[in-house]
Amino acid sequence: MLAAERRDHLLGLLAREGKIVAKDVAADLGISEDSVRRDLRDLAAEGLCQRVYGGALPVSPAVADYAARQAVTPDGKRQVAAAAAALVRPGSALILDGGTTALAVARALAPDLACTVITHSPTIAAALLDHPRAEVFLLGGRIFKHSAVACGAAAVEAAQNVSADLCLLGVTGVHPQAGLTTGDAEEAAMKRALAARAADTYVLASSEKIGTASRFRVLPWEDISGLVTDADRRHPVVEELAARGVEILAAG
Structure with a gap:
């Protein structure tokens, strides 16, 4: 799966489930947890999720000015x-x-x-x-x-x-x-x-x-x-x- 496809998958999972568990995503996609964590770091840097231990949660809109x-x-x-x-x-x-x-x-x-x-x-x-x-x-x-x-x-x-x-x-x-x-x-x-x-x-x-x-x-x-x-x-x-x-x- 390409990086862009993984990104869309992660954002869709976050919208549907309200959370991302890195080890579960890695198992489902057949990739390493390190790859998932890198993707989550990139999404967090763009303000699209809040990283937590083991995965990520939806980011609050109240962080705006x-x-x-x-x-x-x-x-x-x-x-x-x-x-x-x-x-x-x-x-x-x-x-x-x-x-x-x-x-x-x-x-x-x-x-x-x-x-x-x-x-x-x-x-x-x-x-x-x-x-x-x-x-x-x-x-x-x-x-x-x-x-x-x-x-x-x-x-x-x-x-x-x-x-x-x-x-x-x-x-x-x-x-x-x-x-x-x-x-x-x-x-x-x-x-x-x-x-x-x-x-x-x-x-x-x-x-x-x-x-x-x-x-x-x-x-x-x-x-x-x-x-x-x-x-x-x-x-x-x-x-x-x-x-x-x-x-x-x-x-x-």
Whole structure:
């Protein structure tokens, strides 16, 4: 089989099965695992898959830049945001992560809601300026422009000095085996620091992130309270997570 044919086969397998297991592909095609791994390296370099141990998974579309991500499934993000905003109780303290779905949550909060919002995103803070009863605390640090959030040592240290009832956390990938992932190591560390300061943490995941993976793991499944998603409950990944005991909050 020619290299171009192997490439098409791998991409088709990824689309149909949602994963590639290198040893299985090698056995099916009668080639070496090294050949499959080389093909996967080439596909990953083009942004067409996310390599993991033993094979590859679909790459998350949320690795695009911030402006481009605002146009990705806006209706799904609004549905997730509305369901997540309903978790915020009057008088409570909320840690709100950055990113486009979290921005939709800020916009979905009732304008007259009395609460405290702690965020490391200047765009989130700005979106809450017209919420007169919301106290807003902005955590500072180096701005990671991909998600318009503060990251790094200063931001993590600031996060360690706050506490909240609820944390609403964004990720770029949601997969039963790869876990909750994002594309930057410092951003992943910041997300862990934020989640550690809340009594409950719910992950925001619009449907395009379900079954995909990025490079850096954020949290294990046992460290979150639930997943808020607009994905169909019959989606194989959603069904697997529910069977493992992950609380699924349906949006929409």
